[in-house]
Amino acid sequence: MKPGRYMGQSVPRLEDAKLLTGRALFVDDVQLPGMLHAAFLRSDDAHGILRSIDASAARERAGVVAVYTAQDLGDYWRPGPLLVPPPPITGLVFNAATQVPLARDKVRHGGEALAMVVAESRYIAEDALEDIVVELEPLAAVTDLEAALRPGASLVHEQFGTNLAAHVHQSKGDYAGARAAAALVVARRFRYDRGASAAIENRGIVAEWDARAEQLTVWDTTQAPIPIRNGLAAMLGLGESQVRVIAPFIGGGFGPKIMMFYPEEVLLPWAAMRLGRPLKWIEDRRENFYATTQERLQIHDAELAVAQDGRILGVKDTFLHDTGAYDPYGLTVPINSQCTLLGPYVVPNYDSEFTAVFTNTPIVTPVRGAGRQHGVFVMERLLDFAARELGIDRVEIRRRNLIPPDAFPYDHEILFQDFRPLVYDSGNYPAALHKAVEMIGYEAFIRSEQPRLRRAGRRAGIGVVSYIEGTGIGPYEGARVTVEPSGLVRVATGVGTQGQGHFTTFAQLVAEQLGVEVDRVRVVTGDTREFHWGTGTFASRGAVVAGNACHAAALKVRDKIIALAARLLEAEPGQVVVEGGSACVRGAPDRSFTLGELARRANPLRGAVTPGTEPGLEATAYFGPDRGNAASGVHAMIVEVDPDTAAVEIKRYVVVHDCGVVINPVVVEAQVQGGVAHGIGNAFYEQLIFDDNGQLMNASFMDYLLPTALDVPTVEMAHLETPSPLNPLGTKGVGEAGAIPTGALFAQAVEDALSGTGVEITEIPLSPNRLFELITQAKGAAA
Amino acid sequence: MIVEGTYTFPGPREVVFRLLLDPDVLAKTMPGATSIARVNEDRYEGKMGVGIGPITAAEFDVVITMTEKVVPESYQMQIDGRGRFGFTRGKASVRLTADGESTVMHYEADMMVGGKIAAVGQRLLDSVSRMMLKQGLEAMSAELDRRLGKEPA
Numbered sequence: 001m002k003p004g005r006y007m008g009q010s011v012p013r014l015e016d017a018k019l020l021t022g023r024a025l026f027v028d029d030v031q032l033p034g035m036l037h038a039a040f041l042r043s044d045d046a047h048g049i050l051r052s053i054d055a056s057a058a059r060e061r062a063g064v065v066a067v068y069t070a071q072d073l074g075d076y077w078r079p080g081p082l083l084v085p086p087p088p089i090t091g092l093v094f095n096a097a098t099q100v101p102l103a104r105d106k107v108r109h110g111g112e113a114l115a116m117v118v119a120e121s122r123y124i125a126e127d128a129l130e131d132i133v134v135e136l137e138p139l140a141a142v143t144d145l146e147a148a149l150r151p152g153a154s155l156v157h158e159q160f161g162t163n164l165a166a167h168v169h170q171s172k173g174d175y176a177g178a179r180a181a182a183a184l185v186v187a188r189r190f191r192y193d194r195g196a197s198a199a200i201e202n203r204g205i206v207a208e209w210d211a212r213a214e215q216l217t218v219w220d221t222t223q224a225p226i227p228i229r230n231g232l233a234a235m236l237g238l239g240e241s242q243v244r245v246i247a248p249f250i251g252g253g254f255g256p257k258i259m260m261f262y263p264e265e266v267l268l269p270w271a272a273m274r275l276g277r278p279l280k281w282i283e284d285r286r287e288n289f290y291a292t293t294q295e296r297l298q299i300h301d302a303e304l305a306v307a308q309d310g311r312i313l314g315v316k317d318t319f320l321h322d323t324g325a326y327d328p329y330g331l332t333v334p335i336n337s338q339c340t341l342l343g344p345y346v347v348p349n350y351d352s353e354f355t356a357v358f359t360n361t362p363i364v365t366p367v368r369g370a371g372r373q374h375g376v377f378v379m380e381r382l383l384d385f386a387a388r389e390l391g392i393d394r395v396e397i398r399r400r401n402l403i404p405p406d407a408f409p410y411d412h413e414i415l416f417q418d419f420r421p422l423v424y425d426s427g428n429y430p431a432a433l434h435k436a437v438e439m440i441g442y443e444a445f446i447r448s449e450q451p452r453l454r455r456a457g458r459r460a461g462i463g464v465v466s467y468i469e470g471t472g473i474g475p476y477e478g479a480r481v482t483v484e485p486s487g488l489v490r491v492a493t494g495v496g497t498q499g500q501g502h503f504t505t506f507a508q509l510v511a512e513q514l515g516v517e518v519d520r521v522r523v524v525t526g527d528t529r530e531f532h533w534g535t536g537t538f539a540s541r542g543a544v545v546a547g548n549a550c551h552a553a554a555l556k557v558r559d560k561i562i563a564l565a566a567r568l569l570e571a572e573p574g575q576v577v578v579e580g581g582s583a584c585v586r587g588a589p590d591r592s593f594t595l596g597e598l599a600r601r602a603n604p605l606r607g608a609v610t611p612g613t614e615p616g617l618e619a620t621a622y623f624g625p626d627r628g629n630a631a632s633g634v635h636a637m638i639v640e641v642d643p644d645t646a647a648v649e650i651k652r653y654v655v656v657h658d659c660g661v662v663i664n665p666v667v668v669e670a671q672v673q674g675g676v677a678h679g680i681g682n683a684f685y686e687q688l689i690f691d692d693n694g695q696l697m698n699a700s701f702m703d704y705l706l707p708t709a710l711d712v713p714t715v716e717m718a719h720l721e722t723p724s725p726l727n728p729l730g731t732k733g734v735g736e737a738g739a740i741p742t743g744a745l746f747a748q749a750v751e752d753a754l755s756g757t758g759v760e761i762t763e764i765p766l767s768p769n770r771l772f773e774l775i776t777q778a779k780g781a782a783a
Numbered sequence: 784m785i786v787e788g789t790y791t792f793p794g795p796r797e798v799v800f801r802l803l804l805d806p807d808v809l810a811k812t813m814p815g816a817t818s819i820a821r822v823n824e825d826r827y828e829g830k831m832g833v834g835i836g837p838i839t840a841a842e843f844d845v846v847i848t849m850t851e852k853v854v855p856e857s858y859q860m861q862i863d864g865r866g867r868f869g870f871t872r873g874k875a876s877v878r879l880t881a882d883g884e885s886t887v888m889h890y891e892a893d894m895m896v897g898g899k900i901a902a903v904g905q906r907l908l909d910s911v912s913r914m915m916l917k918q919g920l921e922a923m924s925a926e927l928d929r930r931l932g933k934e935p936a
Contacts, residue, residue, distance in 0.1 A: 044869050044898030110897070130867045138872075286902065693895055699902035700837070 006508040006518050010666040014519060015249075015503040024249040027204035027219045028282050035206070036065055038268060038281040039125035041115040041132050042290060043107040046360040046694025047142070047154065050103055050114070051135040058117055058131035063124035065275060067132070068267065069115045070104035076270055077101055080261045081231065084330030086166065087419045093167040095160045098328040099363060101266045107136060108156050108325035109362050110694055111290020113263045118271055118279060141360040141694035145299055145320040148357050156325055156358035165323045166331055166356035170338060172413040173349030175305070178314030182305035186385045190300040191763040192374045192743065194322065195686035196292070197367045198706055199498075201251025202283035203292055205264050207272035216243045218269050221250050223258040224536030226494045229528040231261060232269055240532070243269075247526035253498035254678070255366040256293040258538040259329065264291075289699035293329075294688060295367035297322035298337060298374045304382035305349075310390055310397040314349030317341060317378060321356045321371075324364040331356065333364065333371035335417045336470070340740075341375030342412050342422070344429040344466045344632055345401040350414070360694040366538070368678055369739045372469060377764060380465045380744035384751070385760075393446075394748070395437055395464050402429040402466070417539075418473040420627035426722045427632050427658060433466060435718055436634035436656040440464070445638065459643055460651070461753025464636045467741040471631045471659075471733025472544030472724070476624030477534045479546060481510055481553040483561070483617035485603075487581055487596030489514055489521045491553075494534025495546045496526035500735065501667035505543060506550045508663055509729070513554035514561070515579035516595065533622070540631070540733025543663060548623035548727045556619030564598050564617070629724040631732040633657035635676075635741045641753040646772035648684060648750060653713045658720040660732035668734050669717050675738015677712040682739065683746035685711070687765045705767070758782055784873075786912060787891040790920045794927045796879050799886040800855035802927055803877065812922035814915045817842075825849040831864070835904035835911050841868035855879060862894070869898020888920075 003009070018024040055067040070077050079098040086094040103112050115132055119125035140154040147153060148163040156163055179185055206219040216238060222228050222245070229245040232238070250257065264281050272279040283291060300319040306312055321334040338352045387397040403410050405428045412422040437443070445462050453460045479493040491510050495502065507521035514521075524530045534546070558578060565583035566573040575586045584592030593601070595617070603615045638651040655672050662668050685705035689697045698704045715738075723730030743764035750771065751761050758778040763770070792799045802808050806827060810819040819829035827847040832840055843866035852858040857878040864871040873894035880887050896908060904911070 046897075286899070289902070691901070693897065695895075695897045695901040697901060697905040702837070702903070703906060 004512045006512045008662055009508070009664065011504055011508055011518050011664055013501050013504045013667065014507060015501070019249065026201060026249050026251060027206060027221050030206040030219045030280070032206070032208055032278040035278040035280055036118050036120065036275065037122040037125050038271070038279055039117050039122060039129055040113045040264070040287070041117070041129045042111045042287065043103065043114055043136070044110065045107055045136055045138050046110040047139040047156070048107045048136040049139065050105055050107055051137055053115060054133040055115060057133070058128040061124065061128045061131055063120040064117060064128045065120065066118045066271065067115060067128070068102070068271065070100070070102040073101060076235070077104065080328055082330060083260065083328050084332050086331050087335065087415050089168055089170060089415055091169055093164070094331065095157070095165050097157045097326050097358070099263070099326045101263045109290070109360050110696055111287070111362060112325070113291065116267050116271070118275065141692065143359050143361060143690050143692060143694050145297070145322055145357045145359065148359055149355070156360060163358045164355060165327045165358050166334070167354070168331060168334065168338070169353040170414040171351040173314065175314045175316050175349045175351035178349040179305045179316070182313050183308040184386060184389055185303055185305045186382055186389065187303035188381065188385065188762050190302060190378050190381065192296060192298050192377055193763070193765055194294055194297045194688045195682055195765065196289060196294055196688060196704065197254040197256045198686070199252030199254055202285060202288045203257065203262065203264070204282040205268045206278060206280045207269040208278040209273040209276065211276060214242055216269055216273065218243070218245045220245055220247055220265060221257055222247050222260065222265070223253045223496050223498060223538060224260055225496050225526045225528055226532055226534045227536060228260055228265060229532065235266065236269060236273065244527070244529045247496035250496065250498040253537060254368045255370060255538065257498065258536055259293045259365045262291070285701070286699050289688070289696060290362050293363045293365040294324070295333060295364055296371065296373065298334070300374065300378045302378045302382060304386055306386045306390065308390065310386065310392045310400050312345055312347050312401050314351070315341065315347055315379070315382070316351045319354045321354055322359055322361065322364055323356045324359060324361050326363050327356065327358070328363065329365040332417050333366055336371035337374040339375065339412070339414060339416050339422050339470060340372040340468060341379045343376060343379050343468050344403055344427065345379070346403055361690055368675065368736045370736065372467070372736070372740045373682065373743055376465065376467045376741045377744045377747070380741070381747060381762065384748050395433065395442060398464070398466055399430065399433060402433065403427070405430065416470055416628060418628050422470070423627065424468065424630035425724050425726050427630055428720060428722045429466065429632060432632060432634045432656045432658055432720050435720065436464060436636045436654055439656065439716060439718060440636040440638065440652060440654045442636070458640060459753040460638060460640045461749045461751065461755070462636070462638050463745045463749030463752060464634065465741045465745045465748060466634050467632065469540060469631045469733065469737050469740055470628045471540035472625055472727070472731070473539050473541055473628035474545070474624045475535060476622050477546040477549045478531065478620060478622040479549040479553045480531055480618065480620040481550070481557045483514070483557060483595050483599045485596050485600045487516070487520065487594055489516055490524065491521060491550055492524045492530040493546045493550060494531045495537045495542050498537065500542055500671065501664065502542060505663045505667055506547065509547055509550045510554040513551070513558045514595065516581045520581065540735035540737070542735070543731050544629065544727055544733055545623055545625065547663065547731055548729050549621055551729055552621035552623055553619050556621055557617055560602070560617050560619065561595065561598055564602055565593055568593060568601060623727065625726050627726065629660070629726050629732045631657070631659045631734060631737060633737055633741070635745045637745055637749050639749045639753055641750055643754065643757065643775055646768050646775055648768070648771070650680070650713045652716065654716045655738065656718045656720060657734065657737055658722050659734035659737065660724040661721055661730035662719055663731065665719060668719065671734050672717060672738040673715050675736060676715050676742060677707060679739040679742025680712055680746070681707040683743040683764055684766055684768070687767060784894045784896055784908060784912065785892070786894065786916065790888045790890070791882070792886045792888060792924055792927055793884070794886060794931050795884070796881045796886045797855045798930065799888070799927065800879060802923060802930065808923065808926055812919050812926055814918045825852070833911070835900055836907040837903055838868050838900055841900060842866050843871070869896065869900040871896045
């Protein structure tokens, strides 16, 4: 797709006026007459047998309408769906244990919901939580991945007789042979710890049952309104058309909001129907630290076998993945880690094995990056260590191993998270590396700037890392495009929106084909009454899957416009030009109809039409890619580290990314900038710390550090566009890109700044505190 | 959380031992204690209010069970505190040794803290518990002085 009038242009975001003036509807803005409020009693213990819950005093409290425990749910109590079944990999072991609406016999993580109180106000509901008496027999908690797998460990799910949630082995080639032939083998243990997604808007749900219309309406901060609708209909015994789920504006999704069904999503609609009154629950920040899913503890024991010239001969990686107390999202995260490790490199021999482990901690599901961080971190760090030992420049060792531009499609010979072979569709990795190195001024920094600063007693370092992001996976999305008699164009699609700029990018795609001003295109997302086929917003797939559906629907409408205009104007279809909000005959601008007039003519009130005619200028189209595509990029940064305080200042941050054809550069840049902010938090600030009893010790923003505007630099960016051959627009995803390589980059740059001190970084997050410890340890070892 | 240390009371061991087990003294001297009752020989029940960082008035129902009591030398305590803001539970042991006119108390406790107080009060848990312990022991020492004034050794 070539740049056009709108395609590839930085059209200002159409949704921003609403957002900036406070007119955008968020779930908490929904206020309904007679609305009740829910609050949840959550377990203080991470692991224990639930002996009894006595809610009688809470039910007596004035203003309390109902209290529900697992016992009160009857047949409605059932574990949630397994969202992603395990892929067909030989020898795979998977123990499925999905979350429950309210704990019934056992508590498996701190913050697990035990009871729901419904009251006239949230205030009363919260007070009533205190009236509930819980008798719980504490069990030893498991939080350490290795200890969890030892015989005799306390079991999160007794039925499996083990805390092993999954075991998967994928390999290609002959790693043992590669190792035997290697000039050097570098082996390390890597640890990548857990953080919160920390969206500005916590989760929230409002449910309303209209008994006369027999219609359930649910406002939900979900990334997957259509599957939520379908699931609720099934659970509640309603027809799908009786349930309308609206995911209005959402203040950040980042993955945890694609998780379903959260207990609150199951319980609020059910209770609203039983009570006959609308019901609201808005998650508070502390609840969010327990009740919303998280990522990403993994421990990798990895080794890289290289030839003398730095060429990769093979990689072996064995890792543990923390899945938390339940594993509803299957193996998406660890399989992403397994696949993403290969990066943009030729790795002839690969042996990768992982064990997913149940622990007494909140549930792990994808959070922006979704396991890709770990793979990039392990591979990039191993390359750094190999480069150092072989005396090869860090950029050079990468250059020598990149998949060449003429090698596509490139088959990695293992299976990706979409169950399709991991085949990269297109890319130009050497060009991206070259561009990033040039932008950051790598050579000049290494040769003159760094030594000059070092002489002045300052420690500055540089990092350059590459990554691949598998994006744009199926199964499909759809869109409906309608030209209204006013000339306005409506677009409806099923994906929800959490700030990505869908209202603008989808409008651009449609405006491009229909020849209207972009602000004449109104996009509706995330309302099942408007469009009810689709899966959701995840895996950096909106612009690829929904974008191509919008494009396809717009093309169909364009064909209808041309056919109708040609008939009315008595011209050949090939002579009709669609532009400026009209269709006219080429060379005869006075022989024209506005699109609004054509829409009216396409929907006549009287008279006869040709048999087979469809009314209106409207079309629906779907797009499902054969498999995911491979976006890629290179991140580079310069940091300065104060070796006394371990303070790190990011001096410059460069991103060269390739997400195929860019629909809107500013939107893409914002995604990358936001991702980098997320990545910096993940690399240096954000870490959820659990004690041995499974108690989360920093469940507030006083103790859980988020990067601030002062910590996040403005990213200098360059776009490379290698179109994807897997979809007509040639787009690839970019939603997670910024967050993926940041940990690896941070480690390399900081280590470079501290070169000579003996500090080696094999773990992320590196809090300021932890970096200080590493510096102190290295000093001790040197002394 | 492990709390351990020693404290010297200016009085004889028998008096100190009695003092430490006297519910009225405990109620008076334990910071935040609003009531403490001895429901039987070895079981105390009470209420305590604690302020930790952003949690300003966490009220706990506390049950203390004494075991392995050797008058006037030592005892063990099983402590179980629960409240809206979380829980604390664990074991403590107290040993008294005579040191001339004084008594040295050796204490050691291994407490688990959970729920909101652990989640948002973590940074302050150590210092708050140390401070409460210090206040409690000093108040107890003052009470001992008063008693000894009434009943000289």
